[in-house]
Amino acid sequence: MSARNAILKRLRERADGPLVAPECDFAVVTGRGWSPDERLARFERWITSVHGEVVHTTRDDWGDALARVLADKGVRRLALGREHPVAVEARLALANAEVELVDVDRDIEDWQQEQFERVDAGLTSVGGAIAETGSLWLWPTPDEPRLISLVPSIHVAVLDAETIEDTFFDVMERHDWARGMPTNALLISGPSKTADIEQTLAYGVHGPRELVVLVRHVDADTEESL
Amino acid sequence: MTPVKCYPPRPEKVYFFGTCLIDLFYPEAGLDGIRLLEREGIDVLFPQDQTCCGQPAHTSGYHEEARAVAAAQLDLFPEPWPIIVPSGSCGGMMRTHYPKLFAGTALEKKANEISGRIYELTEFLVHVCHLRLEDRGQPEKVAMHTSCSARREMGLAETGPALLAQLGQVELVEQARAAECCGFGGTFAVRHPEISAAMVEDKTLAIEAAGAERFVTSDCGCMMNIGGRFAHQKKTVKGEHIASYLWRRTS
Amino acid sequence: MNAENQAFQPQPVQSYSPREFHRQAHDALGNPQIRGNFRKAMDGLMTKRRDSFEGWDLETLRELGANIRMRALAKLPDLLEQLETNCQANGIRVHWAEDGEEACRIIREICEAHDAKSVIKGKSMVSEEMHLNAHLEAAGIEALESDLGEYLVQLNEQTPSHIIMPAIHLNTDEISEILHEKTGTERTRDVDYMTAAARQQLRERFMAADVGVSGVNFAVAETGTLCLVENEGNGRMTTTVPPVHIAVTGIEKVVEHLRDVPPLYSLLTRSATGQHVTTYFNMINSPRKEGEYDGPKEVHLVLVDSGRSSIYQDNELLDTLRCIRCGACMNHCPVYTRVGGHAYGTTYPGPIGSILSPHMMGLEETRDLPTASSLCGACGEVCPVKIPIPDLLVRLRREAVGEGRGNVPGAGVKRTRKEAAAWKGFQWMATHPGVWRSGTAVVGKLKAMMPAKLGAWTEYRTAPKPAGRTLHALVKQHQADKPSVDTPDKEQR
Numbered sequence: 010m011s012a013r014n015a016i017l018k019r020l021r022e023r024a025d026g027p028l029v030a031p032e033c034d035f036a037v038v039t040g041r042g043w044s045p046d047e048r049l050a051r052f053e054r055w056i057t058s059v060h061g062e063v064v065h066t067t068r069d070d071w072g073d074a075l076a077r078v079l080a081d082k083g084v085r086r087l088a089l090g091r092e093h094p095v096a097v098e099a100r101l102a103l104a105n106a107e108v109e110l111v112d113v114d115r116d117i118e119d120w121q122q123e124q125f126e127r128v129d130a131g132l133t134s135v136g137g138a139i140a141e142t143g144s145l146w147l148w149p150t151p152d153e154p155r156l157i158s159l160v161p162s163i164h165v166a167v168l169d170a171e172t173i174e175d176t177f178f179d180v181m182e183r184h185d186w187a188r189g190m191p192t193n194a195l196l197i198s199g200p201s202k203t204a205d206i207e208q209t210l211a212y213g214v215h216g217p218r219e220l221v222v223l224v225r226h227v228d229a230d231t232e233e234s235l
Numbered sequence: 236m237t238p239v240k241c242y243p244p245r246p247e248k249v250y251f252f253g254t255c256l257i258d259l260f261y262p263e264a265g266l267d268g269i270r271l272l273e274r275e276g277i278d279v280l281f282p283q284d285q286t287c288c289g290q291p292a293h294t295s296g297y298h299e300e301a302r303a304v305a306a307a308q309l310d311l312f313p314e315p316w317p318i319i320v321p322s323g324s325c326g327g328m329m330r331t332h333y334p335k336l337f338a339g340t341a342l343e344k345k346a347n348e349i350s351g352r353i354y355e356l357t358e359f360l361v362h363v364c365h366l367r368l369e370d371r372g373q374p375e376k377v378a379m380h381t382s383c384s385a386r387r388e389m390g391l392a393e394t395g396p397a398l399l400a401q402l403g404q405v406e407l408v409e410q411a412r413a414a415e416c417c418g419f420g421g422t423f424a425v426r427h428p429e430i431s432a433a434m435v436e437d438k439t440l441a442i443e444a445a446g447a448e449r450f451v452t453s454d455c456g457c458m459m460n461i462g463g464r465f466a467h468q469k470k471t472v473k474g475e476h477i478a479s480y481l482w483r484r485t486s
Numbered sequence: 487m488n489a490e491n492q493a494f495q496p497q498p499v500q501s502y503s504p505r506e507f508h509r510q511a512h513d514a515l516g517n518p519q520i521r522g523n524f525r526k527a528m529d530g531l532m533t534k535r536r537d538s539f540e541g542w543d544l545e546t547l548r549e550l551g552a553n554i555r556m557r558a559l560a561k562l563p564d565l566l567e568q569l570e571t572n573c574q575a576n577g578i579r580v581h582w583a584e585d586g587e588e589a590c591r592i593i594r595e596i597c598e599a600h601d602a603k604s605v606i607k608g609k610s611m612v613s614e615e616m617h618l619n620a621h622l623e624a625a626g627i628e629a630l631e632s633d634l635g636e637y638l639v640q641l642n643e644q645t646p647s648h649i650i651m652p653a654i655h656l657n658t659d660e661i662s663e664i665l666h667e668k669t670g671t672e673r674t675r676d677v678d679y680m681t682a683a684a685r686q687q688l689r690e691r692f693m694a695a696d697v698g699v700s701g702v703n704f705a706v707a708e709t710g711t712l713c714l715v716e717n718e719g720n721g722r723m724t725t726t727v728p729p730v731h732i733a734v735t736g737i738e739k740v741v742e743h744l745r746d747v748p749p750l751y752s753l754l755t756r757s758a759t760g761q762h763v764t765t766y767f768n769m770i771n772s773p774r775k776e777g778e779y780d781g782p783k784e785v786h787l788v789l790v791d792s793g794r795s796s797i798y799q800d801n802e803l804l805d806t807l808r809c810i811r812c813g814a815c816m817n818h819c820p821v822y823t824r825v826g827g828h829a830y831g832t833t834y835p836g837p838i839g840s841i842l843s844p845h846m847m848g849l850e851e852t853r854d855l856p857t858a859s860s861l862c863g864a865c866g867e868v869c870p871v872k873i874p875i876p877d878l879l880v881r882l883r884r885e886a887v888g889e890g891r892g893n894v895p896g897a898g899v900k901r902t903r904k905e906a907a908a909w910k911g912f913q914w915m916a917t918h919p920g921v922w923r924s925g926t927a928v929v930g931k932l933k934a935m936m937p938a939k940l941g942a943w944t945e946y947r948t949a950p951k952p953a954g955r956t957l958h959a960l961v962k963q964h965q966a967d968k969p970s971v972d973t974p975d976k977e978q979r
Binding site for chain 3: 011013016017019020021023025027028029030033034035036038055059113115122125141142143144151156176177181186189190191193194195196198199200201202203205206207208212215216217
């Protein structure tokens with residue numbers, strides 16, 4: 010008998026008989042009822058508490074904010090997509106900046122060394138964010154592949170403020186993740202870190218050392234009210 | 236954690252289960268517990284046929300022997316009166332473990348009934364007797380040691396301190412890591428003596444560092460352990476069962 | 487900073503055994519470094535956990551966690567089949583292994599099929615359990631740990647001493663020394679420097695690795711999703727960079743629905759390290775699809791039984807399988823805090839280790855672990871899925887002396903004629919009240935003759951002295967001394 014069948018048989022022919030599956034009440038992980046302002050405030054508090062950086066900007070001006078962030082951090086080479094509106098707008102905004110735009114729509118086998126060693130930052134859109142834990146959620150695509158938010162030392166993420174939701178449970182339910190999951194779904198809640206050296210926090214272990222979240226507000230009024 | 240108990244009104248009579256440690260080593264503590272209850276106008280019945288709750292055998296894995304000993308206690312409390320136990324450890328055994336010990340046996344129903352009437356002494360004094368105390372003793376600093384069984388099996392971290400708080404001349408000091416085990420654990424202390432010793436050493440250091448002149452506890456096992464360590468180190472801090480402490484200071 | 491890293495070749499690990507628990511515990515107790523490191527670490531973790539649950543209805547959350555895990559266990563065989571079906575539909579190849587040996591073989595064969603020379607590992611306790619690294623090394627395949635704590639432990643030729651923080655037994659100076667000696671970095675207390683050095687060393691290995699091996703925190707049957715929890719990014723690296731990814735898990739880590747994950751994730755991070763969330767939560771559903779540019783081209787899932795289906799048979803022991811491997815139990819254990827993880831000599835130390843290892847290794851090997859607890863209950867109080875750990879320890883003690891159900895390997899190994907006779911004697915005395923009363927009275931009278939030395943007890947404490955008169959006697963006197971109100975039931979016989 011195969012291992013599979015032997016294992017399943019043992020599990021099914023249980024000595025103490027069948028088990029009853031208890032009911033589960035998920036109320037405790039949802040129903041926070043926070044306002045958009047509260048969500049934003051919580052998101053920012055949590056992600057900055059673990060060295061994430063938050064830059065508030067608007068849908069109209071965010072390109073300038075991006076250029077400033079990249080200049081401040083000395084980013085010379087930026088990996089980004091081509092088709093997502095965020096990538097499209099970014100390319101336009103950086104057309105005259107001193108930043109080389111690195112295309113990512115090629116098999117990683119063709120440029121792995123380059124991505125590991127000669128890309129300073131990766132730019133991605135995000136699906137949304139979670140207020141309760143200060144987390145971004147991403148579903149990488151061929152246009153914005155998995156590694157550009159992991160390999161370069163800086164990850165710049167573009168988040169629309171109105172896509173922040175209360176809890177992880179809420180995100181999953183509201184966007185019906187169970188209907189169909191992508192190759193990879195991610196929560197990112199800060200730059201890479203460890204406490205393995207005598208519980209002292211150190212950042213930038215294997216993932217990015219820096220995470221910058223450009224929070225886009227619908228207009229200048231919303232942004233200023235912060 | 237035990238579920239919140241609904242406490243009955245003060246009864247006219249109670250049973251008293253003294254515990255084997257008290258019977259052999261600290262009988263005054265048992266007697267003082269009885270006195271405290273009688274002073275509240277409660278008639279205390281002490282079935283002379285009581286011996287031991289069976290816990291030492293139970294935690295050693297000697298299940299059959301534990302059950303036989305426990306079974307011998309079940310017939311001692313025929314009337315529906317509360318059963319007061321001056322120990323979180325034995326009280327915990329009888330309240331939380333007796334039902335499982337007798338599950339599926341002919342004594343299941345009786346054991347469940349008995350376990351439903353078990354009260355630890357301080358629990359009973361606080362939540363049923365609503366004890367009021369008048370302190371006649373000298374001022375002193377005292378640390379409360381709540382046993383792990385009282386704290387976690389019976390959910391009674393507050394009852395000892397609540398009683399001590401009523402003693403006007405007593406300053407209750409709290410030792411560091413108060414919720415950490417003292418290292419007694421019944422046979423644990425003899426099966427793993429070095430680890431147990433490390434735990435009791437830390438406990439005595441903490442009690443001393445808190446400035447306590449005395450420590451008070453509701454469990455004689457802990458008292459034997461912590462007090463025994465203090466004595467071994469020739470320290471002046473002494474331990475007393477809370478029943479004796481309260482009786483002594485209020486009469 | 488030394489830019490030239492010496493190529494590190496993994497060495498075989500130092501071994502501890504659960505049979506040597508007493509000696510190992512003795513050594514640890516006498517080692518101020520271990521005592522100090524663990525005390526500091528555990529205190530910090532306990533505080534952080536408590537703080538991170540502020541504002542939560544913790545008991546309700548734990549109840550939900552327990553119910554989610556119980557539901558998954560109740561439906562386990564069906565969920566495993568559903569997991570397999572959905573994984574396969576997504577292109578993940580599913581393998582089953584009855585024991586660790588078989589799982590190692592499966593993984594080795596996948597590696598060999600790809601001519602793999604080097605494997606990079608994300609953290610996986612199950613892979614430790616099955617001694618995967620040693621098995622691969624023996625086949626000429628290098629297995630390098632990428633989690634910083636695991637990496638340090640591997641450099642130091644040890645095994646992890648905690649299931650979440652493998653290097654918790656090491657302090658900063660010790661780590662500096664290890665990195666210096668094995669990889670040529672400078673001696674320093676600069677944590678950032680050491681982290682950056684490790685980052686550099688391991689990035690090269692991620693790029694070069696032929697296969698990435700990871701664990702799984704939650705496997706979702708509903709969608710065929712493998713979830714990984716981490717802070718460092720090595721998990722994402724391990725499961726994205728190498729062309730082949732092998733995920734290995736115990737069969738009990740399945741959950742039914744995707745929505746079961748958020749509550750368990752909330753419980754896991756807070757219980758483990760007091761974090762509200764980890765840096766990354768990685769959900770893997772398939773290998774690289776047509777049109778995608780990165781990710782492994784092959785993803786394998788290895789489901790390992792290794793004693794779990796045996797535990798599954800018994801209604802009481804079943805609760806052991808709820809475990810989500812958070813480590814809170816050991817963080818709160820006064821025994822673990824004092825002896826550290828290595829003293830147990832098992833892959834999983836502390837309270838969870840003591841209730842799990844007897845099933846995996848047999849009670850003959852692990853006979854001293856179920857009793858290495860004062861039953862204080864601190865573990866059960868913090869377990870996020872409400873495993874009644876103290877009750878399970880007592881159950882294993884029953885099994886060890888042959889008074890259980892006999893369904894744990896090595897049952898009866900601790901039964902001795904001497905001890906069994908002693909408890910029989912105790913039983914006889916305690917069920918014959920007349921004998922008890924006279925016997926205890928005699929002991930009391932002879933108190934002057936009680937030995938001052940009582941073995942292990944009196945090495946550290948004074949001996950307790952029996953009282954002159956027992957409580958039975960005192961109460962009898964007390965009743966007699968009372969002004970007479972004659973009620974027939976005053977004294978019961």
